[in-house]
Amino acid sequence: MTPLQAPVAASVANLLSQRRSIRRLAGGALSPDTIARLQDAVLRTPSAFGVTPWQVVILQEQRDVFWEEVAAAFREGLDGDRLERYLGRLEDFRPGAGVILIYEDLAARPALHQNWGLSEQTAHDFVQQGLGMLQLAIWLVLTEDGLVTSLQHWDWLIQDRLAALLSLPSERYQLISVLPVGEPAEPARDTPPVEPSQVLRIDPDLRQARPS
Numbered sequence: 001m002t003p004l005q006a007p008v009a010a011s012v013a014n015l016l017s018q019r020r021s022i023r024r025l026a027g028g029a030l031s032p033d034t035i036a037r038l039q040d041a042v043l044r045t046p047s048a049f050g051v052t053p054w055q056v057v058i059l060q061e062q063r064d065v066f067w068e069e070v071a072a073a074f075r076e077g078l079d080g081d082r083l084e085r086y087l088g089r090l091e092d093f094r095p096g097a098g099v100i101l102i103y104e105d106l107a108a109r110p111a112l113h114q115n116w117g118l119s120e121q122t123a124h125d126f127v128q129q130g131l132g133m134l135q136l137a138i139w140l141v142l143t144e145d146g147l148v149t150s151l152q153h154w155d156w157l158i159q160d161r162l163a164a165l166l167s168l169p170s171e172r173y174q175l176i177s178v179l180p181v182g183e184p185a186e187p188a189r190d191t192p193p194v195e196p197s198q199v200l201r202i203d204p205d206l207r208q209a210r211p212s
């Protein structure tokens with residue numbers, strides 16, 4: 001098991017710098033306190049016009065049933081090397097404490113379009129932006145509680161089977177991402193550093209660009 005980093009004061013900046021994608025898990029637990037904080041994050045994440053475009057499912061006690069269903073879906077939809085690769089990855093997630101499923105509530109887009117006068121494109125974009133905020137909020141809560149996760153995208157393979165398992169009809173709920181949660185069994189991968197000037201400008205000189 002990869003030892004957890006020594007806890008540091010939980011500031012947003014610290015949590016952001018500690019948060020990493022970890023794809024091999026080693027146990028851990030989603031404590032009642034963590035569940036409560038996750039619930040807070042799900043309720044407090046901002047959404048356009050307060051129309052919450054998500055449904056979040058947390059699985060801990062029933063995670064084995066979930067992983068069996070995912071494996072069955074992989075066997076149904078994949079073959080050869082790709083199947084082996086996908087099944088291999090599942091073995092890295094299975095020892096974890098649980099799984100968090102993020103669904104888009106498809107009722108939100110028409111609500112934003114019809115009730116708030118947004119174009120269909122803008123309604124779509126606002127929903128996606130809200131879902132991004134939600135996923136980061138959840139990720140930071142897990143980080144604060146000493147747990148790790150990653151974002152997995154298997155919707156195209158597992159959506160139909162899960163809809164039946166979770167009684168979440170596909171006409172209403174679209175699977176966005178799967179977050180396997182646990183303690184880390186591997187270090188974070190090296191990622192190329194991002195050059196600050198590539199993504200951020202602080203006080204650019206506006207006078208130079210001003211038309212005369």
Ligand SMILES: Cc1cc2nc3c(=O)[nH]c(=O)nc-3n(C[C@H](O)[C@H](O)[C@H](O)COP(=O)(O)O)c2cc1C
Pocket residue numbers: 019020021022023150151152153188189191
């Ligand atoms: C929108 C989005 C989609 C991602 N999809 C996947 C994915 O399907 N599988 C995966 O292992 N990681 C996925 N990631 C994680 C990124 O690859 C990862 O965050 C990035 O490489 C930086 O590494 P870090 O999270 O360890 O800082 C995704 C991240 C984002 C924001």
